[in-house]
Amino acid sequence: MSRLPLRALFMLAWRNLWRNHRRTLIMLAAITVGVWAMIFMTALMRGMVDDMLLNGIRSLPGEVQIHDVFYRDDPSINNSMPPPGDALLQALRIPEVKAWTSRVRVPAVISSERDSRGVILLGVEPESETQVSFDLDNIREGRFLESASDRGIVIGAKLADRLETELGKRVVVMSQDPDNDIADRGFRIVGIYKAKLASLEEMYIYGGRETIQQMLKLGDRISEIAITGDDYRNVDRWYSTIEQAAGDAVKALPWYEADTYLGSMLAVMDGFVLVWIIVVFLALSFGLVNTLVMAVFERVREIGLMQALGMRPSSILYQILIESLLLLLIGLLLGNVIAVVTIIPLRDGIDISVVAEGMEMMGTSSMLYPALKVNDMIMANLIVIVLGLLTSILPSWRAATYDPIEALNKT
Amino acid sequence: MSSIVCKDLCKTFQQGDEIIAGLDHVSIEIEAGDFVCLSGPSGSGKTTLLNAMGGLDKPDSGQIKVGEIRVDELGKGPLADMRLHKIGFVFQAYNLIPVLTARENVEFVMQVRGEPADERSRRSHEILKEVGLQGMEDRRPAQLSGGQQQRVAVARAIVGKPALVLADEPTANLDSVTATQLMDLFVELNRNHNITFVIATHDIRVMAYAKRLIKMRDGKIISDEQQQSQHSNA
Numbered sequence: 001m002s003r004l005p006l007r008a009l010f011m012l013a014w015r016n017l018w019r020n021h022r023r024t025l026i027m028l029a030a031i032t033v034g035v036w037a038m039i040f041m042t043a044l045m046r047g048m049v050d051d052m053l054l055n056g057i058r059s060l061p062g063e064v065q066i067h068d069v070f071y072r073d074d075p076s077i078n079n080s081m082p083p084p085g086d087a088l089l090q091a092l093r094i095p096e097v098k099a100w101t102s103r104v105r106v107p108a109v110i111s112s113e114r115d116s117r118g119v120i121l122l123g124v125e126p127e128s129e130t131q132v133s134f135d136l137d138n139i140r141e142g143r144f145l146e147s148a149s150d151r152g153i154v155i156g157a158k159l160a161d162r163l164e165t166e167l168g169k170r171v172v173v174m175s176q177d178p179d180n181d182i183a184d185r186g187f188r189i190v191g192i193y194k195a196k197l198a199s200l201e202e203m204y205i206y207g208g209r210e211t212i213q214q215m216l217k218l219g220d221r222i223s224e225i226a227i228t229g230d231d232y233r234n235v236d237r238w239y240s241t242i243e244q245a246a247g248d249a250v251k252a253l254p255w256y257e258a259d260t261y262l263g264s265m266l267a268v269m270d271g272f273v274l275v276w277i278i279v280v281f282l283a284l285s286f287g288l289v290n291t292l293v294m295a296v297f298e299r300v301r302e303i304g305l306m307q308a309l310g311m312r313p314s315s316i317l318y319q320i321l322i323e324s325l326l327l328l329l330i331g332l333l334l335g336n337v338i339a340v341v342t343i344i345p346l347r348d349g350i351d352i353s354v355v356a357e358g359m360e361m362m363g364t365s366s367m368l369y370p371a372l373k374v375n376d377m378i379m380a381n382l383i384v385i386v387l388g389l390l391t392s393i394l395p396s397w398r399a400a401t402y403d404p405i406e407a408l409n410k411t
Numbered sequence: 412m413s414s415i416v417c418k419d420l421c422k423t424f425q426q427g428d429e430i431i432a433g434l435d436h437v438s439i440e441i442e443a444g445d446f447v448c449l450s451g452p453s454g455s456g457k458t459t460l461l462n463a464m465g466g467l468d469k470p471d472s473g474q475i476k477v478g479e480i481r482v483d484e485l486g487k488g489p490l491a492d493m494r495l496h497k498i499g500f501v502f503q504a505y506n507l508i509p510v511l512t513a514r515e516n517v518e519f520v521m522q523v524r525g526e527p528a529d530e531r532s533r534r535s536h537e538i539l540k541e542v543g544l545q546g547m548e549d550r551r552p553a554q555l556s557g558g559q560q561q562r563v564a565v566a567r568a569i570v571g572k573p574a575l576v577l578a579d580e581p582t583a584n585l586d587s588v589t590a591t592q593l594m595d596l597f598v599e600l601n602r603n604h605n606i607t608f609v610i611a612t613h614d615i616r617v618m619a620y621a622k623r624l625i626k627m628r629d630g631k632i633i634s635d636e637q638q639q640s641q642h643s644n645a
Contacts, residue, residue: 008522015510305506308467309567310495311523312488404467408502 013322035335062226091245096238099131112163123212142191150208152190156201304407313400320396420473435630448621499568514548558589
């Protein structure tokens with residue numbers, strides 16, 4: 001046997017790593033900062049996309065929506081559906097379903113004494129609606145609806161400004177019933193809400209479901225059922241159960257099909273994270289290769305000596321690769337620790353309200369919450385290790401294939 | 412007991428447009444336990460011959476046998492194995508591994524051979540004592556003088572109990588006192604362990620130690636004489 005044992009290779013690699021302290025420390029700093037940047041920026045970007053997706057999903061759609069089969073093409077009152085039957089109610093009790101709610105949802109016009117606006121009128125079940133999409137903390141004045149037969153109306157703060165109206169005032173809401181006749185009713189404003197996205201405040205007004213059904217002469221029919229689960233990424237695991245139970249007269253869609261823009265965001269984000277990590281690594285790799293090339297160049301005679309003494313070229317190759325591996329592992333450890341340490345204090349959010357309008361156009365709020373995902377950290381670490389070792393193969397192979405005589409005679 | 416047999420070795424080098432004859436039909440036989448000096452000016456072929464014997468350089472033609480092994484027919488892997496088990500090298504520039512201590516440098520060869528740790532430790536201590544470096548086992552090469560470093564190199568060369576030690580200008584970087592001490596050590600090892608020594612040198616003081624002096628010029632052997640060593644060889 002003419003191979004140095006693994007333990008001896010590690011010892012030799014470790015000591016050789018520190019022959020040139022300065023160079024090693026500089027390279028370590030570069031790897032650490034690179035890994036930190038990978039993880040930190042990914043967490044920020046994930047947070048932004050998560051916020052965008054959650055705002056999009058939770059603002060109304062939910063993770064799974066059920067509609068009449070024609071509703072997607074024509075979201076009008078004529079394409080309403082019956083309330084959930086026994087089979088669907090049973091399916092909605094599976095553990096993966098966190099909450100669900102049924103709604104009437106129709107385009108409408110709201111008029112105050114001063115102005116009129118086009119809006120989306122939502123007839124909701126308040127108790128279930130607050131579990132699916134409406135956050136009671138968003139109520140700024142007054143209250144939310146108290147029951148499905150509540151006769152009040154809740155509107156957004158921005159809409160109240162536009163209509164130059166306020167809490168306690170009366171407004172008229174007008175829409176169309178299934179016979180295409182005008183259906184209107186007067187409501188007292190019982191609550192004013194603020195939303196993460198100001199555009200939503202102008203769009204959605206809330207009334208009790210039964211009150212709205214009565215106004216529109218719908219009977220017990222509804223426009224949609226919105227369902228939320230534990231994680232919008234895991235919808236595939238359970239939505240088919242809902243779909244089967246819902247029957248053929250209705251259509252159940254996961255959020256990424258109901259809103260393809262949102263759906264594509266996730267795939268784009270996953271791809272972007274991968275590209276970002278690879279780009280950062282490529283920048284690192286030049287330094288890594290240079291470090292190894294210099295380390296090998298300085299030890300040419302020593303490598304020739306080892307070959308002269310009977311060490312196989314493969315052992316020399318492994319020794320250089322282990323040096324690279326040790327450098328990468330230390331850099332990864334430091335980078336990961338620093339990333340976690342810098343992200344944790346930001347878990348209460350970063351206030352970026354200075355660019356709030358721009359963020360709102362993208363569908364995100366003005367508080368950015370970094371989202372540190374284990375999968376992203378694992379991916380970053382794996383890419384750095386694998387690509388790092390691949391990058392190191394060339395200088396290592398070069399060292400292993402030196403001619404012993406030429407190497408020994410190098411000055 | 413190994414011997415070295417070289418038959419009709421030829422080796423050429425390209426230097427610009429010129430072809431230089433490193434070895435020009437060199438034939439030689441060295442008996443086990445012999446103490447041989449290869450002498451000659453720079454470029455005479457003594458280092459080339461030494462490298463060929465040690466399997467570090469392949470001749471263009473000819474045969475080399477170390478013991479029963481045809482060195483010229485071996486591939487890279489078997490050559491490495493042969494060097495590991497049968498040959499010790501002592502170079503002009505000591506060539507110690509700077510990140511290893513004296514003891515670790517000596518043990519390096521035994522580690523590559525897969526010898527157990529306790530055996531390595533025992534033998535390395537013995538050898539370092541024999542070469543006069545007791546108490547310096549844990550020093551790194553940078554903490555040793557030139558002569559001490561060369562002694563570590565000698566210890567490394569013989570710790571594996573090779574049949575043959577090839578030394579290329581081992582005293583070139585040493586002062587005369589240290590060089591004398593080194594050569595006395597070689598003689599003692601040759602006598603006590605019956606190790607064959609082949610030393611390439613152009614130092615006449617070193618040549619005085621040889622039992623057999625082979626002179627080379629322009630890749631050829633021009634004389635091959637037994638001589639009375641001026642120092643006590645067995």
